[in-house]
Amino acid sequence: MLSVDRESILEVLMSLIIAFAVGTVVLVVLGYDPIRVYSILFKYGYGNTDYLLKKSTPLLLTGLAFSVPAIAGVFNIGGESQLYVGAITALLVAHYTGSAIPAVIIGTAAGALLGLTIAALRVYRNINEVITAIMLNWTFFYFIAYLVSAKYANPKVPHESVPVPPGARIGGIFFIAVLTALTYYYVLHFTEIGYKMRVSGVSPQSARYAGFSPEKMVLTSMLLGGAAAGLGGALLVLGATYTIDTTLSAIYGIGFTGIGIGLLGRNNPVGIIFSSLFMSGLIIGGQWVELKTGAPPELADTLIGVIVIALAVPYAYRLLMKKVGQRGSAA
Amino acid sequence: MPAVEMEGIFKVYPDGVVALRGVTLRVEEGEIHGLLGENGAGKSTLMRILYGEIKPTEGRIKLFGREVNFSGPWDAIRHGVGMVYQHFTLVPTFTVLENLYLALLPLNPDITPEEVRKLAEKKMEETGLRVPLGEVVENLPIGVQQRVEIIKALLQNAKILALDEPTSVLTPIEVEELFKTLRELKKEGITIIFITHKLKEVKEITDRVTVMRRGEVVGTVNTGEVSEKDLARMMVQREVVMSLQKSPANPGEVVFRVENLKVRDEAGIEAVKGVTLELREGEVLGIAGVQGNGQRELAEALAGIRLPHDGRIIFEGRDVTSLGAAERYKLGIAYVPDSRKVGLVGDMKIVENVILTNLPRVTSSGRIMWDAAESLSEEVIKRFDVVAPSVKAPIKHLSGGNQQKVMVGREIVREPKVFIVAEPTQGLDIGATEFIRRTILNLRDSGKAVLLISTDLDEVLQLSDRIAVIYEGRIMAVGRPEEFTLERLGLLMGGVDA
Numbered sequence: 002m003l004s005v006d007r008e009s010i011l012e013v014l015m016s017l018i019i020a021f022a023v024g025t026v027v028l029v030v031l032g033y034d035p036i037r038v039y040s041i042l043f044k045y046g047y048g049n050t051d052y053l054l055k056k057s058t059p060l061l062l063t064g065l066a067f068s069v070p071a072i073a074g075v076f077n078i079g080g081e082s083q084l085y086v087g088a089i090t091a092l093l094v095a096h097y098t099g100s101a102i103p104a105v106i107i108g109t110a111a112g113a114l115l116g117l118t119i120a121a122l123r124v125y126r127n128i129n130e131v132i133t134a135i136m137l138n139w140t141f142f143y144f145i146a147y148l149v150s151a152k153y154a155n156p157k158v159p160h161e162s163v164p165v166p167p168g169a170r171i172g173g174i175f176f177i178a179v180l181t182a183l184t185y186y187y188v189l190h191f192t193e194i195g196y197k198m199r200v201s202g203v204s205p206q207s208a209r210y211a212g213f214s215p216e217k218m219v220l221t222s223m224l225l226g227g228a229a230a231g232l233g234g235a236l237l238v239l240g241a242t243y244t245i246d247t248t249l250s251a252i253y254g255i256g257f258t259g260i261g262i263g264l265l266g267r268n269n270p271v272g273i274i275f276s277s278l279f280m281s282g283l284i285i286g287g288q289w290v291e292l293k294t295g296a297p298p299e300l301a302d303t304l305i306g307v308i309v310i311a312l313a314v315p316y317a318y319r320l321l322m323k324k325v326g327q328r329g330s331a332a
Numbered sequence: 333m334p335a336v337e338m339e340g341i342f343k344v345y346p347d348g349v350v351a352l353r354g355v356t357l358r359v360e361e362g363e364i365h366g367l368l369g370e371n372g373a374g375k376s377t378l379m380r381i382l383y384g385e386i387k388p389t390e391g392r393i394k395l396f397g398r399e400v401n402f403s404g405p406w407d408a409i410r411h412g413v414g415m416v417y418q419h420f421t422l423v424p425t426f427t428v429l430e431n432l433y434l435a436l437l438p439l440n441p442d443i444t445p446e447e448v449r450k451l452a453e454k455k456m457e458e459t460g461l462r463v464p465l466g467e468v469v470e471n472l473p474i475g476v477q478q479r480v481e482i483i484k485a486l487l488q489n490a491k492i493l494a495l496d497e498p499t500s501v502l503t504p505i506e507v508e509e510l511f512k513t514l515r516e517l518k519k520e521g522i523t524i525i526f527i528t529h530k531l532k533e534v535k536e537i538t539d540r541v542t543v544m545r546r547g548e549v550v551g552t553v554n555t556g557e558v559s560e561k562d563l564a565r566m567m568v569q570r571e572v573v574m575s576l577q578k579s580p581a582n583p584g585e586v587v588f589r590v591e592n593l594k595v596r597d598e599a600g601i602e603a604v605k606g607v608t609l610e611l612r613e614g615e616v617l618g619i620a621g622v623q624g625n626g627q628r629e630l631a632e633a634l635a636g637i638r639l640p641h642d643g644r645i646i647f648e649g650r651d652v653t654s655l656g657a658a659e660r661y662k663l664g665i666a667y668v669p670d671s672r673k674v675g676l677v678g679d680m681k682i683v684e685n686v687i688l689t690n691l692p693r694v695t696s697s698g699r700i701m702w703d704a705a706e707s708l709s710e711e712v713i714k715r716f717d718v719v720a721p722s723v724k725a726p727i728k729h730l731s732g733g734n735q736q737k738v739m740v741g742r743e744i745v746r747e748p749k750v751f752i753v754a755e756p757t758q759g760l761d762i763g764a765t766e767f768i769r770r771t772i773l774n775l776r777d778s779g780k781a782v783l784l785i786s787t788d789l790d791e792v793l794q795l796s797d798r799i800a801v802i803y804e805g806r807i808m809a810v811g812r813p814e815e816f817t818l819e820r821l822g823l824l825m826g827g828v829d830a
Contacts, residue, residue: 191699191700191702192698192699192700193691193695193698193699193700194698196684196687196691196700199680199684200677200680200684200688203677203678203679203680204673204674204677204678204679206673206674207674207675207676207677207688209637209657210635210637210657210667210669210674210675210688210689211657211658211688211689211691212636212637212656212657212658212659212660212661212689213658
């Protein structure tokens with residue numbers, strides 16, 4: 002029951018064509034040669050497979066962190082902080098134990114716990130998950146900045162945290178991420194709990210009618226989502242950066258980008274594997290465009306923005322139409 | 333001069349449903365005019381047309397002798413029409429004053445909150461209608477919120493005030509106060525249209541009453557000249573067509589017993605106020621009543637979706653009051669809700685909808701066995717004549733009748749002992765209606781106990797072996813169909829003991 006249907010693949014392709022057309026117009030207006038820019042973007046963006054896979058790993062996982070809760074009807078904007086706690090706990094566990102496996106497990110658990118906390122506040126205290134998550138994003142941002150610069154700074158490299166000891170560094174992190182995505186796909190479509198999450202997300206009243214609690218599914222989905230982001234943070238430090246810099250530039254923004262990746266992958270774990278690769282390539286290529294043409298970084302961001310918008314528009318449009326349709330038929 | 337003249341109003345919805353068939357309504361200036369009818373009689377549609385919310389397919393509207401053609405509610409408001417819905421249109425987190433300010437801004441963009449306060453105080457002085465301007469709306473009792481709505485309409489200079497079932501959300505004391513207010517407003521020269529299905533209220537408050545039935549006007553009478561019985565007869569009179577062949581019932585043991593059940597609705601108001609019922613094997617017990625008299629809360633409490641705060645539910649001698657829905661379904665209770673939006677997940681496939689209440693049958697240690705799920709769905713499709721391209725088709729692509737068949741069918745394949753079904757044929761065409769009704773009778777003939785909750789009086793009369801009439805959360809009477817005349821049913825449904 003693979004639910005990537007032909008219609009949505011066609012839709013994504015159409016959006017891509019429109020996106021690059023609009024991007025071309027933007028480039029021409031700003032006085033850049035679109036062919037050169039695009040060729041740099043794709044040649045360098047997708048040229049280095051190893052780097053691409055490393056870059057994609059945390060994005061794939063924060064994409065899942067957004068999409069799994071979204072399927073159960075929760076807006077998880079907290080992938081950011083869930084990834085932070087995964088990264089810092091994994092780093093510290095690796096630092097103290099010198100071993101990767103406990104670091105991955107505890108990092109994942111930390112993300113899951115944070116996701117669960119946000120969900121619990123919503124379910125039991127009726128506190129909007131978006132507000133909690135945004136506040137926690139910043140709380141953890143500064144807390145971790147404090148930890149890496151004051152408590153766990155690297156005496157040799159002052160702008161970095163203590164490094165992951167060599168014995169705890171791992172490779173093949175992208176495949177762990179893909180495995181997670183496939184597992185989540187299986188959970189969503191082949192297990193009772195996944196089915197219940199999907200029902201709760203589209204129709205909480207149907208869930209209640211069938212005798213299960215949509216609130217429990219909110220908790221479950223945020224637990225799974227938080228775990229993915231936490232794993233993303235852990236894999237990032239253990240398999241790619243081996244350290245966290247004191248400005249947090251290595252971990253900042255991954256959770257937010259994950260939202261776009263989740264939407265781009267149509268909230269489908271398999272789709273998210275592809276959307277994370279696609280987006281990572283654009284991000285990497287964008288940096289090369291900057292380097293090679295001297296264009297400001299905003300140009301690459303604009304281009305990425307246009308592409309993401311074009312891809313998200315049909316999806317957003319359908320969501321909107323559904324809302325309008327519901328109102329129309331209710332009236 | 334009549335304040336409102338609506339002539340030859342037809343309303344056909346895009347899906348072909350005819351809501352109004354040439355309705356003519358005349359409301360004299362300064363009177364309280366009742367609009368009485370069962371569900372689906374067209375009262376609300378008529379009022380929404382008057383308020384400019386929907387356009388009539390055909391017909392003319394005159395206010396104070398001048399023909400109008402509203403482009404929307406704001407237009408109607410400007411012409412002096414005010415509307416108070418059952419569900420209020422206030423911003424709950426705003427204060428009363430802020431809400432009034434919000435309502436007046438479109439009419440006068442330069443107005444200040446201070447001016448609104450003065451206007452409101454003056455209006456309260458004139459009408460004796462008191463509302464606390466500084467309070468946040470959501471902290472106010474429902475009755476006061478309703479008064480805010482009325483004040484709002486008056487400040488918008490409403491000359492004609494329509495109230496849609498205004499008493500359905502109120503306590504008896506609040507109803508008294510509302511009636512006092514309405515009489516006060518009448519003295520001020522405001523024309524009031526009072527929509528209701530409660531006969532007592534019609535007698536108590538209105539000067540004249542127009543009775544509607546099935547999108548047509550039965551007649552307009554002076555309230556003083558008719559009895560409640562006359563009104564009941566006008567409201568429900570019909571020829572009951574017994575098109576279904578029905579064998580005599582063979583009631584067996586009592587399988588389901590409800591004792592003094594009390595249930596609250598979402599707002600915390602007691603919607604079911606002590607219902608006691610007995611349901612036997614092999615019989616259909618029909619619950620008749622006008623919508624919104626506690627039927628949904630009752631059904632949900634029986635299914636285990638809503639917890640009653642008092643009373644007991646006994647199934648096969650076992651107290652199941654504290655069990656949740658999934659557990660009750662497992663024991664052999666089935667429930668088909670009144671809304672397909674609740675019972676079905678529109679965006680999901682047929683098979684995913686079939687398993688919604690059949691999960692124990694198609695899962696093994698947490699895994700869904702899609703093969704089993706699909707063959708179960710095939711069974712539902714085959715047994716209940718569902719027209720569908722495949723079990724993987726989205727349920728929303730099916731017609732209403734086929735959706736309903738899936739919703740009913742997936743419960744029946746579970747072989748439940750007690751079958752609770754609400755509004756099973758709402759919005760269905762004749763073919764699907766017959767099929768569903770036939771299915772319910774077959775279920776009864778095979779010895780199941782059926783509780784049919786329906787606002788469609790024809791349906792209750794055709795299918796039931798016993799009828800209970802519900803009004804404001806209480807059972808007014810229980811008996812065999814022969815014990816009820818239409819007139820008596822109408823009286824009971826309208827809240828008059830008979």
